[in-house]
Amino acid sequence: xxxxxxxxxxxxxxxxxxxxxxxxxxxxxxxxxxxxxxxxxxxxxxxxxxxxxxxxxxxxxxxxxxxxxxxxxxxxxxxxxxxxxxxxxxxxxxxxxxxxxxxxxxxxxxxxxxxxxxxxxxxxxxxxxxxxxxxxxxxxxxxxxxxxxxxxxxxxxxxxxxxxxxxxxxxxxxxxxxxxxxxxxxxxxxxxxxxxxxxxxxxxxxxxxxxxxxxxxxxxxxxxxxxxxxxxxxxxxxxxxxxxxxxxxxxxxxxxxxxxxxxxxxxxxxxxxxxxxxxxxxxxxxxxxxxxxxxxxxxxxxxxxxxxxxxxxxxxxxxxxxxxxxxxxxxxxxxxxxxxxxxxxxxxxxxxxxxxxxxxxxxxxxxxxxxxxxxxxxxxxxxxxxxxxxxxxxxxxxxxxxxxxxxxxxxxxxxxxxxxxxxxxxxxxxxxxxxxxxxxxxxxxxxxxxxxxxxxxxxxxxxxxxxxxxx
Amino acid sequence: xxxxxxxxxxxxxxxxxxxxxxxxxxxxxxxxxxxxxxxxxxxxxxxxxxxxxxxxxxxxxxxxxxxxxxxxxxxxxxxxxxxxxxxxxxxxxxxxxxxxxxxxxxxxxxxxxxxxxxxxxxxxxxxxxxxxxxxxxxxxxxxxxxxxxxxxxxxxxxxxxxxxxxxxxxxxxxxxxxxxxxxxxxxxxxxxxxxxxxxxxxxxxxxxxxxxxxxxxxxxxxxxxxxxxxxxxxxxxxxxxxxxxxxxxxxxxxxxxxxxxxxxxxxxxxxxxxxxxxxxxxxxxxxxxxxxxxxxxxxxxxxxxxxxxxxxxxxxxxxxxxxxxxxxxxxxxxxxxxxxxxxxxxxxxxxxxxxxxxxxxxxxxxxxxxxxxxxxxxxxxxxxxxxxxxxxxxxxxxxxxxxxxxxxxxxxxxxxxxxxxxxxxxxxxxxxxxxxxxxxxxxxxxxxxxxxxxxxxxxxxxxxxxxxxxxxxxxxxxxxxxxxxxxxxxxxxxxxxxxxxxxxxxxxxxxxxxxxxxxxxxxxxx
Numbered sequence: 003x004x005x006x007x008x009x010x011x012x013x014x015x016x017x018x019x020x021x022x023x024x025x026x027x028x029x030x031x032x033x034x035x036x037x038x039x040x041x042x043x044x045x046x047x048x049x050x051x052x053x054x055x056x057x058x059x060x061x062x063x064x065x066x067x068x069x070x071x072x073x074x075x076x077x078x079x080x081x082x083x084x085x086x087x088x089x090x091x092x093x094x095x096x097x098x099x100x101x102x103x104x105x106x107x108x109x110x111x112x113x114x115x116x117x118x119x120x121x122x123x124x125x126x127x128x129x130x131x132x133x134x135x136x137x138x139x140x141x142x143x144x145x146x147x148x149x150x151x152x153x154x155x156x157x158x159x160x161x162x163x164x165x166x167x168x169x170x171x172x173x174x175x176x177x178x179x180x181x182x183x184x185x186x187x188x189x190x191x192x193x194x195x196x197x198x199x200x201x202x203x204x205x206x207x208x209x210x211x212x213x214x215x216x217x218x219x220x221x222x223x224x225x226x227x228x229x230x231x232x233x234x235x236x237x238x239x240x241x242x243x244x245x246x247x248x249x250x251x252x253x254x255x256x257x258x259x260x261x262x263x264x265x266x267x268x269x270x271x272x273x274x275x276x277x278x279x280x281x282x283x284x285x286x287x288x289x290x291x292x293x294x295x296x297x298x299x300x301x302x303x304x305x306x307x308x309x310x311x312x313x314x315x316x317x318x319x320x321x322x323x324x325x326x327x328x329x330x331x332x333x334x335x336x337x338x339x340x341x342x343x344x345x346x347x348x349x350x351x352x353x354x355x356x357x358x359x360x361x362x363x364x365x366x367x368x369x370x371x372x373x374x375x376x377x378x379x380x381x382x383x384x385x386x387x388x389x390x391x392x393x394x395x396x397x398x399x400x401x402x403x404x405x406x407x408x409x410x411x412x413x414x415x416x417x418x419x420x421x422x423x424x425x426x427x428x429x430x431x432x433x434x435x436x437x438x439x440x441x442x443x444x445x446x447x448x449x450x451x452x453x454x455x456x457x458x459x460x461x462x463x464x465x466x467x468x469x470x471x472x473x
Numbered sequence: 474x475x476x477x478x479x480x481x482x483x484x485x486x487x488x489x490x491x492x493x494x495x496x497x498x499x500x501x502x503x504x505x506x507x508x509x510x511x512x513x514x515x516x517x518x519x520x521x522x523x524x525x526x527x528x529x530x531x532x533x534x535x536x537x538x539x540x541x542x543x544x545x546x547x548x549x550x551x552x553x554x555x556x557x558x559x560x561x562x563x564x565x566x567x568x569x570x571x572x573x574x575x576x577x578x579x580x581x582x583x584x585x586x587x588x589x590x591x592x593x594x595x596x597x598x599x600x601x602x603x604x605x606x607x608x609x610x611x612x613x614x615x616x617x618x619x620x621x622x623x624x625x626x627x628x629x630x631x632x633x634x635x636x637x638x639x640x641x642x643x644x645x646x647x648x649x650x651x652x653x654x655x656x657x658x659x660x661x662x663x664x665x666x667x668x669x670x671x672x673x674x675x676x677x678x679x680x681x682x683x684x685x686x687x688x689x690x691x692x693x694x695x696x697x698x699x700x701x702x703x704x705x706x707x708x709x710x711x712x713x714x715x716x717x718x719x720x721x722x723x724x725x726x727x728x729x730x731x732x733x734x735x736x737x738x739x740x741x742x743x744x745x746x747x748x749x750x751x752x753x754x755x756x757x758x759x760x761x762x763x764x765x766x767x768x769x770x771x772x773x774x775x776x777x778x779x780x781x782x783x784x785x786x787x788x789x790x791x792x793x794x795x796x797x798x799x800x801x802x803x804x805x806x807x808x809x810x811x812x813x814x815x816x817x818x819x820x821x822x823x824x825x826x827x828x829x830x831x832x833x834x835x836x837x838x839x840x841x842x843x844x845x846x847x848x849x850x851x852x853x854x855x856x857x858x859x860x861x862x863x864x865x866x867x868x869x870x871x872x873x874x875x876x877x878x879x880x881x882x883x884x885x886x887x888x889x890x891x892x893x894x895x896x897x898x899x900x901x902x903x904x905x906x907x908x909x910x911x912x913x914x915x916x917x918x919x920x921x922x923x924x925x926x927x928x929x930x931x932x933x934x935x936x937x938x939x940x941x942x943x944x945x946x947x948x949x950x951x952x953x954x955x956x957x958x959x960x961x962x963x964x965x966x967x968x969x970x971x972x973x974x975x976x977x978x979x980x981x982x983x984x985x986x987x988x989x990x991x992x993x994x995x996x997x998x999x
């Protein structure tokens with residue numbers, strides 16, 4: 003019996019129960035309000051529907067809370083009780099082993115087909131199901147009780163002059179506020195999780211060594227000097243901006259000052275396609291086309307230089323994945339970030355400024371260079387800063403095309419690694435959360451978060467502070 | 474006045490200056506135009522390379538095997554239930570291998586040849602047939618035609634991508650008797666002249682230290698290796714078929730530049746493939762398995778179904794979480810929020826969240842959902858929740874813009890007839906803003922659909938061979954599968970990855986098309 007209860011599909015059951023209790027409560031409240039209306043024949047403060055919503059509110063909110071608590075605690079509760087009851091032979095298992103054992107118990111319990119497994123395992127699975135059944139039964143009982151109490155209590159409050167609508171609306175407003183609060187919760191979650199794990203990391207490795215050390219070897223040895231990663235990130239972002247800044251800026255100028263409205267209507271959306279392509283596609287492109295092309299170009303340069311006698315050995319590293327390949331493709335990716343935002347701010351420069359420049363005899367390019375761009379400069383700088391922040395945080399292109407060796411090298415054809423590449427390679431292994439390897443990924447994440455946040459904040463400040471107002 | 478060389482007057486200097494300024498003006502315009510062309514050109518190259526690769530993976534070669542379902546092999550004693558038959562991959566595969574060995578008896582000579590021949594089809598390729606037979610047990614004992622995809626390297630060879638080769642038609646030759654070394658002498662006046670000319674060209678491309686290119690000669694189902702080529706004669710080492718096939722035929726010579734040891738396909742395999750093709754047993758068909766199969770370690774069997782389903786499940790979770798929360802939060806901020814510190818702080822938060830790198834959300838998901846809350850790794854539920862956190866600032870920003878666009882007169886009108894604030898918003902403002910909110914939400918979802926990095930961190934990169942049935946099952950998503958496939962070494966994965974990219978882009982295009990459609994249909998100007 004308990005074992006059968008333990009196999010209930012609780013997720014779906016809870017959702018169904020919430021729906022059933024909620025609608026039942028709504029109709030009971032509504033019927034009650036209508037009967038009040040008939041019986042007393044006075045004008046009620048709120049329409050019957052609001053009485054229904056009121057009762058439904060008092061019924062569903064507690065059981066939703068119960069359901070959430072169940073989702074969070076049920077498994078842990080069952081496991082901790084089961085761990086206490088395990089035979090003493092299990093004491094020698096480590097935390098991780100115990101965890102994976104319990105996980106296999108859970109899976110076996112879910113399929114209910116543990117035939118062929120040994121007897122101990124089967125007994126533990128059965129006990130797990132029993133415990134789970136107890137938790138499930140307790141949850142369902144509590145849920146029914148609370149729902150009934152909610153219906154009863156709220157029903158009794160309904161009166162002709164009861165201000166159901168006002169109460170329902172303030173409840174609704176609270177829900178809206180909580181939804182908006184998710185934004186704060188997310189930021190807080192990011193900051194807290196990054197800080198918590200990073201602080202654990204910095205207890206094992208000093209923050210100074212982390213920020214200034216030049217040897218990064220997290221996978222094999224415990225060397226956590228992140229300077230090569232910062233350098234690689236900077237180098238690739240720099241290459242990307244060397245591509246994106248001129249192309250994006252000139253595109254924006256051409257689109258807003260030279261292109262006919264028809265051409266503009268076509269070209270602008272096509273440029274924005276570049277921003278909509280998933281980054282993994284750019285990574286594939288870099289890996290398949292750009293990196294081999296750069297490699298053969300570098301080899302050609304090496305050979306030519308040696309033939310001309312300018313050097314005795316190859317001057318470029320010419321590796322199969324290179325900072326240049328990743329940077330070029332990333333540059334293409336961020337072009338629309340520069341061009342779209344710049345285009346907007348250039349368009350916002352009033353026509354009277356241009357007319358004034360023309361009236362003084364300036365050519366179109368002089369007007370653009372000496373009047374329009376200076377007027378739009380804060381916006382353009384903000385666009386560039388946002389693009390840099392995008393380039394620093396970009397992951398897939400560098401994971402696929404930039405390489406993994408942490409080194410400080412000015413040669414753009416050598417492979418460099420970045421913060422994001424290392425986070426991915428540290429987190430995709432099968433290591434626990436107390437391992438310094440995993441923790442160092444969070445420390446890198448913290449650096450990344452702070453840097454990109456700083457770029458964004460500065461960009462927004464620049465726009466706000468230096469914006470010229472022309473009205 | 475006769476002196477023509479007058480010193481330049483202010484007027485001509487100004488004219489010169491003006492000319493320079495005009496030239497600068499023209500150049501400036503040209504810079505802008507070339508910037509646009511570079512950007513569009515990059516996009517075009519990207520689309521063309523991926524499109525052409527994908528096109529080559531859109532079809533693949535399958536081989537037909539006419540086999541007899543011997544009950545002793547398919548359903549040996551005690552294994553006659555349908556489940557046993559469908560699991561009996563080894564039995565079906567041995568029938569396929571026997572069929573190949575019967576077709577090419579020369580492969581029985583040595584182990585190496587047998588292995589090369591059995592590479593033609595992978596074991597798992599017979600699985601669909603095994604399942605079909607299990608469903609129809611009456612087929613056992615009868616003859617059926619089993620279709621299995623050709624090995625990926627040979628598939629690439631037939632598509633002309635795996636091996637660089639050059640085809641030349643030889644003249645009519647006659648065949649002598651086999652010599653003591655097993656080689657046949659081919660003779661024909663001037664028959665090999667075109668071949669020799671082509672060989673010269675092919676050798677010119679090579680580096681000096683490279684070995685001489687191999688030459689294969691094919692006539693019908695027979696293929697042999699050519700040596701000692703002169704204008705009128707050559708020696709033929711028969712790889713498959715009959716030497717007599719070459720007599721009085723005009724055989725086709727293939728010059729293969731790379732040496733056999735450096736290729737993924739051997740001369741024997743090429744010979745057999747050409748023979749199967751000449752027998753009409755090879756068909757180039759549409760690769761529907763890309764949409765119906767799940768991931769596999771063999772490129773010719775791999776498909777994206779599990780990733781597509783995983784993506785859909787993940788997007789479902791994201792939509793169910795991010796859309797309501799984002800829209801309600803936007804309603805609050807736009808319509809209800811008093812101007813105070815808290816709401817200002819929320820707004821700053823939202824603007825910053827929209828610019829946080831996606832990988833940071835992956836770290837949050839790993840720390841919060843997996844480590845702290847103990848949710849399972851690799852599950853669409855967790856992936857969807859991570860992407861929801863990323864998407865909902867986008868939804869909020871778009872929804873607020875849509876709410877802002879609703880004119881205040883609508884609100885004033887509703888309030889004037891006695892509606893409460895809540896009624897005004899939910900009965901009048903939100904319905905008018907709904908299309909704009911929806912398009913914003915769809916755009917946010919499209920971004921989430923292409924997202925890879927945060928999902929790598931929560932373990933969705935694992936190999937998943939089964940189609941996930943629910944949001945708690947182990948699963949992967951399309952962009953992550955693209956990433957995994959592009960890491961595979963074999964050459965055949967490249968076109969396959971490109972094809973999967975095209976499928977992903979098709980989904981994105983569909984979502985963006987929906988946005989354009991909604992905008993066209995419901996856009997209102999007040």
